[in-house]
Amino acid sequence: MKKDIILAGVGGQGILTIATILGHAALKRGWQLKQAEVHGMSQRGGDVQSHLRLSDEEIHSDLITMGDADMILSVEPMESLRYLPYLHEEGWIITNSNPFKNIPNYPNEEDLYKAIKGIKNHLLFDADAIAKEIKANRSMNIVVLGAAIKQLGFSEEEISESIKAIFASKGETIVEANLRALVAGIKLSK
Amino acid sequence: MEKMMLLGDEALAQGALDAGISGFYGYPGTPSTEIIEYVQRSKQAIEDNIHRTWSSNEKTAMETALGMSYTGRRTMVTMKHVGLNVAADPFMNSAMTGSHGGLLIAVADDPSMHSSQNEQDSRFFGHFAMIPILEPSNQQECYDMAFYGFEISEKFHTPVMIRLTTRLSHSRSGVQRRSRISQNELSKPEDIFQFMLLPAVARKKYKNLIKMQKDFMADSANSPFNSFTMDAKDYSKGIIATGLAYNYLREAFGKDPIPYPVLKICQYPAPMDEIRQLYDKCDELYILEEGMPVLEEKLIGAGFAGTKPIHGRLDGSLERDGELNPNKVAAALGMPVKYGKDIPEIVTGRPPALCVGCPHADSFIALNKAVEEYGRGHVFSDIGCYTLGFMPPYNAINSCVDMGASITMAKGAADSGLFPAIAVIGDSTFAHSGMTGLLDCIYDKSNVVIVILDNSTTGMTGGQDYTAFGKLEEICLGLGVEKEHIRSFFPFVKNHEEMTQVYKEEIAYEGVSVIIPRRECVQTMKRRNKKGSK
Numbered sequence: 001m002k003k004d005i006i007l008a009g010v011g012g013q014g015i016l017t018i019a020t021i022l023g024h025a026a027l028k029r030g031w032q033l034k035q036a037e038v039h040g041m042s043q044r045g046g047d048v049q050s051h052l053r054l055s056d057e058e059i060h061s062d063l064i065t066m067g068d069a070d071m072i073l074s075v076e077p078m079e080s081l082r083y084l085p086y087l088h089e090e091g092w093i094i095t096n097s098n099p100f101k102n103i104p105n106y107p108n109e110e111d112l113y114k115a116i117k118g119i120k121n122h123l124l125f126d127a128d129a130i131a132k133e134i135k136a137n138r139s140m141n142i143v144v145l146g147a148a149i150k151q152l153g154f155s156e157e158e159i160s161e162s163i164k165a166i167f168a169s170k171g172e173t174i175v176e177a178n179l180r181a182l183v184a185g186i187k188l189s190k
Numbered sequence: 191m192e193k194m195m196l197l198g199d200e201a202l203a204q205g206a207l208d209a210g211i212s213g214f215y216g217y218p219g220t221p222s223t224e225i226i227e228y229v230q231r232s233k234q235a236i237e238d239n240i241h242r243t244w245s246s247n248e249k250t251a252m253e254t255a256l257g258m259s260y261t262g263r264r265t266m267v268t269m270k271h272v273g274l275n276v277a278a279d280p281f282m283n284s285a286m287t288g289s290h291g292g293l294l295i296a297v298a299d300d301p302s303m304h305s306s307q308n309e310q311d312s313r314f315f316g317h318f319a320m321i322p323i324l325e326p327s328n329q330q331e332c333y334d335m336a337f338y339g340f341e342i343s344e345k346f347h348t349p350v351m352i353r354l355t356t357r358l359s360h361s362r363s364g365v366q367r368r369s370r371i372s373q374n375e376l377s378k379p380e381d382i383f384q385f386m387l388l389p390a391v392a393r394k395k396y397k398n399l400i401k402m403q404k405d406f407m408a409d410s411a412n413s414p415f416n417s418f419t420m421d422a423k424d425y426s427k428g429i430i431a432t433g434l435a436y437n438y439l440r441e442a443f444g445k446d447p448i449p450y451p452v453l454k455i456c457q458y459p460a461p462m463d464e465i466r467q468l469y470d471k472c473d474e475l476y477i478l479e480e481g482m483p484v485l486e487e488k489l490i491g492a493g494f495a496g497t498k499p500i501h502g503r504l505d506g507s508l509e510r511d512g513e514l515n516p517n518k519v520a521a522a523l524g525m526p527v528k529y530g531k532d533i534p535e536i537v538t539g540r541p542p543a544l545c546v547g548c549p550h551a552d553s554f555i556a557l558n559k560a561v562e563e564y565g566r567g568h569v570f571s572d573i574g575c576y577t578l579g580f581m582p583p584y585n586a587i588n589s590c591v592d593m594g595a596s597i598t599m600a601k602g603a604a605d606s607g608l609f610p611a612i613a614v615i616g617d618s619t620f621a622h623s624g625m626t627g628l629l630d631c632i633y634d635k636s637n638v639v640i641v642i643l644d645n646s647t648t649g650m651t652g653g654q655d656y657t658a659f660g661k662l663e664e665i666c667l668g669l670g671v672e673k674e675h676i677r678s679f680f681p682f683v684k685n686h687e688e689m690t691q692v693y694k695e696e697i698a699y700e701g702v703s704v705i706i707p708r709r710e711c712v713q714t715m716k717r718r719n720k721k722g723s724k
Contacts, residue, residue, distance in 0.1 A: 010540065011542070023195065023362070027193075027195070027364070032363070032364060033195075033362075033363065033364070034361055034362070034363045035361060035362040035363070036357060036360060036361040036362075037197070037360045037361065037362065038304070038360070039220060039221065039223070039224070039305075039360050039652070044542040044543060044544070044545060044575065044578065044650075045540075045542055045543040045544075045545060046540055046541055046542035046543070047539075047540040051361075059363075060437040060438075060440040060441040061437045061438050061440075061441035061515075061516050062357050062358065062361035062363075062434070062437065063357065063438075063515045063516060064516075065441060065442075065515075065516040065517055065520075065528055066515075066516075066517045066527075066528055066529050066530060067517075067527075067528030067529045067530045068528060069530070078536075078537055078538070078540075079540075081533060081534050081536075081537045082533055082537055084530050084531040084532065084533055084534070085529055085530045085531065085532065085533065086530055087530040087531065088528075088530060089530075091530070102540070102543065103538065103539075103540055103541075105538050106538070107536040107537070107538060108536070111536045112536065115534045115536065119531075
């Protein structure tokens with residue numbers, strides 16, 4: 001069993017937190033993992049991605065092979081499309097629809113949505129709006145994660161445990177907000 | 191012991207801590223920064239009082255590490271590839287003195303230039319200095335090579351380079367720890383000539399270094415990190431994969447065994463006898479390297495490729511530049527190349543940019559107004575977040591070459607008659623390499639305006655502290671800048687007019703002016719406020 005996931009977003013949107021939670025859950029299962037991150041200059045408001053590889057067998061490359069990714073998990077709609085060369089035919093694109101506009105020539109959102117809907121397996125939803133609704137404004141990334149766990153083969157219990165472990169030091173309120181976001185995200189999954 | 195999830199940088203740091211290191215030295219630089227950052231957070235390092243503060247630059251770091259090695263203790267100096275240029279003098283000469291306590295020089299290269307101005311390959315420097323080089327292919331090897339590196343450094347009394355690249359430095363995986371080794375006791379070198387490079391002594395030492403080359407190569411041939419799989423099904427190709435390239439090779443074949451003979455090389459000098467055997471057995475040779483064609487050129491220079499082809503970055507089998515990936519390696523070996531879908535045309539680039547609220551933005555807006563009448567082309571800049579001032583909407587700077595070059599290039603241009611000649615440099619960059627250039631300006635009474643953007647941190651690498659913090663005015667005064675021409679202001683929207691006025695006044699002054707816009711980096715401020723509210 002192997003899961004190759006491209007996490008996508010803009011610097012500062014919290015994709016590494018998603019990677020940390022999934023990694024924690026995978027390690028609990030005794031799986032191996034590799035997680036390539038972006039540090040340095042590219043972090044400053046630029047596009048960022050993380051290659052997250054989870055497997056019950058040895059993993060060689062830190063980078064995912066193009067055409068092999070099982071999922072693009074994105075917190076920003078345009079960024080979800082930037083990594084299409086990595087996605088295999090049956091792969092999923094699961095993305096927040098709320099754009100992060102920090103460039104003057106940001107494309108028309110409807111065109112982006114059309115392109116996303118053109119991918120066979122996709123989930124497109126406004127994760128920011130959902131996070132707001134459940135009063136977990138800063139947990140948009142966890143809503144996105146929630147929407148993906150079914151396709152990744154993780155149970156709600158496994159991910160909840162990881163969220164509790166990882167956010168424990170930040171206090172009960174933050175753990176609870178993230179657990180609400182997880183449940184709201186799971187509801188979106190097919 | 192449970193596995194730790196560590197970045198390649200962190201695995202190397204933890205390995206060194208467990209292998210009995212006494213001190214780390216370095217200057218932040220992507221992708222090497224996380225080595226020392228990890229040590230600064232490490233409880234183990236704090237309890238054992240391991241040296242872990244930043245140095246002013248890579249040269250001072252390298253020399254300090256050499257001093258610690260002199261006392262018999264184990265030490266590591268960390269830097270990015272271009273940092274090794276700064277440290278080149280002590281680096282090259284440390285190969286001549288050799289080490290007393292184990293001395294590791296960890297250099298992180300940045301192929302594809304994710305955060306750098308070039309993609310030079312540090313293995314060239316390692317070969318130039320004629321010292322052993324270790325190039326880990328995964329996080330576990332990063333950890334293990336700290337032990338092994340100290341071992342060979344102390345066995346041969348030589349510094350050892352550990353060459354990392356971005357993908358390994360910044361990728362996380364499980365690392366199994368070993369039992370810890372204790373630190374070395376303080377001891378002076380037995381040989382009083384060891385660290386003395388007077389020509390008469392140096393000549394002898396150089397002969398000795400040359401003599402040791404065959405020992406280094408023999409060590410590589412027996413290295414636990416090099417492997418030689420000569421038995422194979424198919425001898426139409428022979429493959430040499432170095433460092434990370436070995437992983438991409440394995441990935442390209444997936445679960446299938448590799449049908450060709452393979453040499454995995456992670457320790458240099460590369461073992462030539464084994465390479466010769468491989469070459470003799472196969473119809474053609476493929477060389478996969480993350481970085482420049484260092485080994486490929488070496489083999490061609492050594493007379494390989496006379497009768498059989500050598501494929502790699504030089505003959506175009508692999509792109510000459512940029513980092514490798516599994517797809518590139520598969521394509522080079524003539525395997526089917528996978529690909530998803532093209533990126534839709536509507537997707538636009540999202541280059542890095544100054545953060546919202548960044549003090550540098552205000553400094554640039556006011557500076558642009560002050561120099562408007564002269565047209566573009568008067569502002570020399572440097573390495574840091576503020577290099578993003580080149581991008582629209584600011585278009586404020588015209589050069590970025592190396593740490594400190596803003597001041598000296600502005601001086602050269604002023605010497606030549608360019609007016610105004612303005613340098614824009616960060617506070618940490620000024621501490622790294624700006625002071626000597628400023629002294630040159632003072633000495634010549636050059637007509638320059640030097641803007642030291644003080645955000646009170648080393649911003650681009652994520653907010654590390656630096657040696658000249660809180661001392662900028664005193665340093666400038668001490669170097670000889672006149673008190674009335676050291677100006678400072680708070681870069682903020684409301685102050686633009688006043689700031690432009692200050693710039694204009696100092697441009698009008700014929701001589702050396704220093705202007706210090708001072709406001710804390712918004713990122714470090716956010717982090718501080720978060721901590722404070724907890």
